[in-house]
Amino acid sequence: xxxxxxxxxxxxxDRILLPGDPLRAQFVAENFLTDAKCYNKVRNMFGFTGxxxxxxxxxxxxxxxxxxxxxxxxxLFDFYGVQKAIRIGTAGSIQKEVELRSVVxxxxxxxxxxxxxxxxxGLSFAPTAHWELxxxxxxxxxxxxQKVSIGTIFSSDIFYDTASNWKxxxxxxxxxxxxxxxxxxxxxxxxxxxALGIFTISDSMVTGETTSAxxxxxxxxxxxxxxxxxxxx
Numbered sequence: 001x002x003x004x005x006x007x008x009x010x011x012x013x014d015r016i017l018l019p020g021d022p023l024r025a026q027f028v029a030e031n032f033l034t035d036a037k038c039y040n041k042v043r044n045m046f047g048f049t050g051x052x053x054x055x056x057x058x059x060x061x062x063x064x065x066x067x068x069x070x071x072x073x074x075x076l077f078d079f080y081g082v083q084k085a086i087r088i089g090t091a092g093s094i095q096k097e098v099e100l101r102s103v104v105x106x107x108x109x110x111x112x113x114x115x116x117x118x119x120x121x122g123l124s125f126a127p128t129a130h131w132e133l134x135x136x137x138x139x140x141x142x143x144x145x146q147k148v149s150i151g152t153i154f155s156s157d158i159f160y161d162t163a164s165n166w167k168x169x170x171x172x173x174x175x176x177x178x179x180x181x182x183x184x185x186x187x188x189x190x191x192x193x194x195a196l197g198i199f200t201i202s203d204s205m206v207t208g209e210t211t212s213a214x215x216x217x218x219x220x221x222x223x224x225x226x227x228x229x230x231x232x233x
């Protein structure tokens with residue numbers, strides 16, 4: 001069983017939200033779920049299960065970067081039987097028209113990570129969202145009158161990207177840069193599960209605009225609402 005998640009069998013729902021920040025997981029549990037109970041405190045990577053509109057839903061922090069997310073998602077899929085997973089994270093805009101605090105959904109994820117090179121022995125795999133989950137999320141956004149951008153994003157291994165690799169992907173239409181989704185989509189393909197990445201733009205690589213840590217933890221609620229509505233449909 002898991003060495004990073006201390007939940008007992010049945011304590012994790014078959015559908016889950018995956019913020020990188022464990023405090024965002026706590027925020028979702030406290031503000032969107034009813035009867036929420038904490039099932040994991042190992043390494044302070046909080047996980048909670050509660051009810052959303054009467055349906056059992058979990059929310060689990062994954063940490064920053066693909067190696068960290070990979071640990072939690074492997075264990076959630078393999079040991080706890082999670083079937084649907086939506087990452088709710090922050091991202092940096094790499095297109096001028098993708099504005100601060102707007103919502104982005106990742107149809108596919110480019111990456112500079114070596115994880116899939118290792119997994120596929122140098123072959124190139126295209127990490128892609130689950131179409132039905134993406135459609136449900138889009139429909140949820142429309143119902144909430146929330147404008148969203150949908151397209152390719154860039155999952156980077158490097159937060160402080162001194163080589164500005166994001167510019168190469170921006171030139172080919174990528175919308176935003178973050179650090180986890182390519183691995184989430186690859187693991188979902190491996191385990192034959194449904195996965196999606198939804199992001200709030202927390203800063204812009206183009207304009208230099210940014211938001212605070214508290215904003216990222218507590219105020220990016222539109223993506224949380226969209227994700228919960230989509231995953232419970």
